[in-house]
Amino acid sequence: MKSLLKLVLAACAAAALAGCSSTPETAAPVENRTSTSDTTPVAPNAGTSGANTTAGAAGSTIPTPASGVNALRDPRSPLSRREIFYDYDSFTVRDEYKPLLEAHAAYLKQNRNARIKVEGNTDERGSREYNLALGQKRSESVKRVLTLLGVSESQIDTVSFGEEKPKNPASTEAAYAENRRCDLAYAGE
Amino acid sequence: MNSFSFRSLALLGMLLVSVAARAQLTIDIVGVGAQQIPVAVAGFAGSDASAQQMSAVIEADLARSGLIKTVNSNGLPKSGDISAIPFSELKTRGADATVIGSLAPAANGLIAVSFRLVDVPKQEQLTGLVFNVADKDLRATAHRIADIVYERLTGEKGVFSTRLAYVAKSPGRFQLIVADSDGFNAIPVVNSVEPIISPSWSPDGSRLAYVSFEGRKPSVYVQNVSTGQRALLTRASGNQSAPAWSPNGDRIVFASSQAGGTQLFVAGADGSNATRLTNSGAIDTAPNWAPDGRIYFMSDRGGSPQIYRISGDGGNAERVTFEGNDNANPRVAADGKSMVFVKREGSRYMLAVQDFASRQVQVLTQGPVDESPSFAPNGKLIVYASVYNGKGILAAVSADGRVKQRLGASNADVREPAWGPLPK
Incomplete structure (x- = not known):
C-alpha cells in the first residue's frame, strides 16, 4: 500500500514537473486570459491537461484551489525552491536561478490571484542601514526578473530584512553565503 | 533647583511606566589617556x-x-x-x-x-x-x-546625567532599552520578538524614533519615552528605516523604499508632509542632521559607499569623504566641526573622525567590527557597538581616540547605542 502511494506520488510529481516545463509556452497564459481572475483554479487543469489533472486528483480531498498549492509544496517541483543566493555586496541574480524564476513566473502568470513576497537578506558585514538597503535591492532584482518574464507588478511584494534575520547566525564565510539571500513566499502559505 | 526636581519627577515617571529592567551594563575601562x-x-x-x-x-x-x-x-x-x-x-x-x-x-x-x-x-x-x-x-x-x-x-560640559538608548537581543527577544549614562536604571521601553534597530533621540530627549520589524517589514515608530505612547511615522509602502531628527525636533529624515530603491525622505515628526529629499537611483541611507541644518548621509551613487551632505531643503548633494572605498554612518558632533563615521579597511570596520575644516581623518578604533557610533552631547566621547568574545557589546572611545571603555551587559547581545541629549 505504502509503495503504491509512493508510486502515485512520484507519478504526480513527474506530471507536475512536465506541466511546469511546458508552462512557459503559450498554452497557460492563453487560458488565463480567457478565464477571469476569480476562476483561476480551473485554468491550470485546463491549460496543462493530463499533467495537472493528476495533480488535482491527488489533492482532491482539499478544496480545488489547493491544486496550485500542492504544486508549490511538491519537493520535486522547481516551485518548491524558494531561495536565491548572492555574491558579496551584490544584487545581481546569477544565471543559475533563471529556471527557478521562470517556473515561478509561469505559476504567477497562470494564477493571477497568487501573490508572491520577495524577502531580501544580507550577511552581517557592513552597517545595518546599508544592509537594509542592499536587501531591498536584492528583492527588487528578483521582482525585475519576474516582471520581465511577464508577471504583473501587482502580484509581487518586496521587503528587506537586511542583516537582522540571519538564517545562520555564525560569523563564518559559509554562514555569510547562506545569509546573502532572497526568500520567495506565496501569500496564504 | 527647580529644574532639577522637575527632572527627578520625569525620572520617577519613567520608573513607574516600566517594571522589569534587566540588561544592566557594567563598565570596564581599557585605555588610558595622557x-x-x-x-x-x-x-x-x-x-x-x-x-x-x-x-x-x-x-x-x-x-x-x-x-x-x-x-x-x-x-x-x-x-x-x-x-x-x-x-x-x-x-x-x-x-x-x-x-x-x-x-x-x-x-x-x-x-x-x-x-x-x-x-x-x-x-x-x-x-x-x-x-x-x-x-x-x-x-x-x-x-x-x-x-x-x-x-x-x-571646562567641558559633563555628560553623566544623560541617558543611553540601545538594543538588547536575547534568544527570541529584542528590547529597546533606556539607561543612565553609566548603564544603571536600565529600563526596556519596547519589547518585541522582531528586530529593533536605529534608535534616535529627539533633541529634547522626550522621544525616540526607531525601526521595528514587528509589522513583517521595517517601519519607523516615534515613541514618547516617559509615557510609552507611540505611533507609526508613516504608512507609506515599502521599508522605512534610519530615522534622524532635525536640530529643533520638528522634522525627521528617514530612508524609504516607497519609490523603489532606498532614498531619503523628510517628514514632520508626526509623519506629515513627507517629501523626497534625494533622487539618486543609488542607495541613500543612514542620514544625520547636523546643527547647521545640513543632512549628512551615506550613498553608493559614486560606485562605493561614501558620505555626502545635502541641504535639509534638498538640492545637490556634496561628497564629503574621499579616503578609502567604504565610509558609512556619519554622525556630526554637536559643535558641527567634525563627524565620526564607520570606515572599512579590508575586512575591518573601524571608527574614524573627520575634521571638516582640515578634511583630516583620524582612525579611532581598530575594529574588527565597530559600528553605529553616537556622539555624547559634549562631543568628547563616542559610544559605539563592538564585538567582544563573540558577543555584541557597547564601547566608548574619547573623541581623540586615547581612552577606550567597554560597557558590557550581563547576558544579552547589545548593539545600536544612541547617546541622549543633555538634560534640560
Whole structure:
C-alpha cells in the first residue's frame, strides 16, 4: 500500500514537473486570459491537461484551489525552491536561478490571484542601514526578473530584512553565503 | 533647583511606566589617556550605605570621563568640612583636587546632599552646592555632582546625567532599552520578538524614533519615552528605516523604499508632509542632521559607499569623504566641526573622525567590527557597538581616540547605542 502511494506520488510529481516545463509556452497564459481572475483554479487543469489533472486528483480531498498549492509544496517541483543566493555586496541574480524564476513566473502568470513576497537578506558585514538597503535591492532584482518574464507588478511584494534575520547566525564565510539571500513566499502559505 | 526636581519627577515617571529592567551594563575601562587631572573623591559623611554609594558613583563617573584620574581615597576622613582635609597626605598621593561631601536628614523626609570641590595645592574651595533630594534621587544627584566637578576642572560640559538608548537581543527577544549614562536604571521601553534597530533621540530627549520589524517589514515608530505612547511615522509602502531628527525636533529624515530603491525622505515628526529629499537611483541611507541644518548621509551613487551632505531643503548633494572605498554612518558632533563615521579597511570596520575644516581623518578604533557610533552631547566621547568574545557589546572611545571603555551587559547581545541629549 505504502509503495503504491509512493508510486502515485512520484507519478504526480513527474506530471507536475512536465506541466511546469511546458508552462512557459503559450498554452497557460492563453487560458488565463480567457478565464477571469476569480476562476483561476480551473485554468491550470485546463491549460496543462493530463499533467495537472493528476495533480488535482491527488489533492482532491482539499478544496480545488489547493491544486496550485500542492504544486508549490511538491519537493520535486522547481516551485518548491524558494531561495536565491548572492555574491558579496551584490544584487545581481546569477544565471543559475533563471529556471527557478521562470517556473515561478509561469505559476504567477497562470494564477493571477497568487501573490508572491520577495524577502531580501544580507550577511552581517557592513552597517545595518546599508544592509537594509542592499536587501531591498536584492528583492527588487528578483521582482525585475519576474516582471520581465511577464508577471504583473501587482502580484509581487518586496521587503528587506537586511542583516537582522540571519538564517545562520555564525560569523563564518559559509554562514555569510547562506545569509546573502532572497526568500520567495506565496501569500496564504 | 527647580529644574532639577522637575527632572527627578520625569525620572520617577519613567520608573513607574516600566517594571522589569534587566540588561544592566557594567563598565570596564581599557585605555588610558595622557593628561589626566588627578582627583581624590573622599567618602561622604553620613548614613553609611547611601553616603558610600554617593562617592562611589561620583568616582566612577569621573574615571570614565577619560580626562580625570581618580586617586586612591582609602583612609581619607569622611567629612564635608574643609578643615578636615589632610592636604599634605593628598599631595603625597598626587591629588590636584579633592571632592568631599556629606548626607544629612532634611525637612519633609528629604536628604541634604552637600559637596565641595577643593583645590589641593591652593587649599581653597573651587565650588560647592547643597541639594535636598529624595532617597531615590541620590544616584541622579551623584551624576549631577560629577557633571559639576567635571565642568569646573575641564571646562567641558559633563555628560553623566544623560541617558543611553540601545538594543538588547536575547534568544527570541529584542528590547529597546533606556539607561543612565553609566548603564544603571536600565529600563526596556519596547519589547518585541522582531528586530529593533536605529534608535534616535529627539533633541529634547522626550522621544525616540526607531525601526521595528514587528509589522513583517521595517517601519519607523516615534515613541514618547516617559509615557510609552507611540505611533507609526508613516504608512507609506515599502521599508522605512534610519530615522534622524532635525536640530529643533520638528522634522525627521528617514530612508524609504516607497519609490523603489532606498532614498531619503523628510517628514514632520508626526509623519506629515513627507517629501523626497534625494533622487539618486543609488542607495541613500543612514542620514544625520547636523546643527547647521545640513543632512549628512551615506550613498553608493559614486560606485562605493561614501558620505555626502545635502541641504535639509534638498538640492545637490556634496561628497564629503574621499579616503578609502567604504565610509558609512556619519554622525556630526554637536559643535558641527567634525563627524565620526564607520570606515572599512579590508575586512575591518573601524571608527574614524573627520575634521571638516582640515578634511583630516583620524582612525579611532581598530575594529574588527565597530559600528553605529553616537556622539555624547559634549562631543568628547563616542559610544559605539563592538564585538567582544563573540558577543555584541557597547564601547566608548574619547573623541581623540586615547581612552577606550567597554560597557558590557550581563547576558544579552547589545548593539545600536544612541547617546541622549543633555538634560534640560
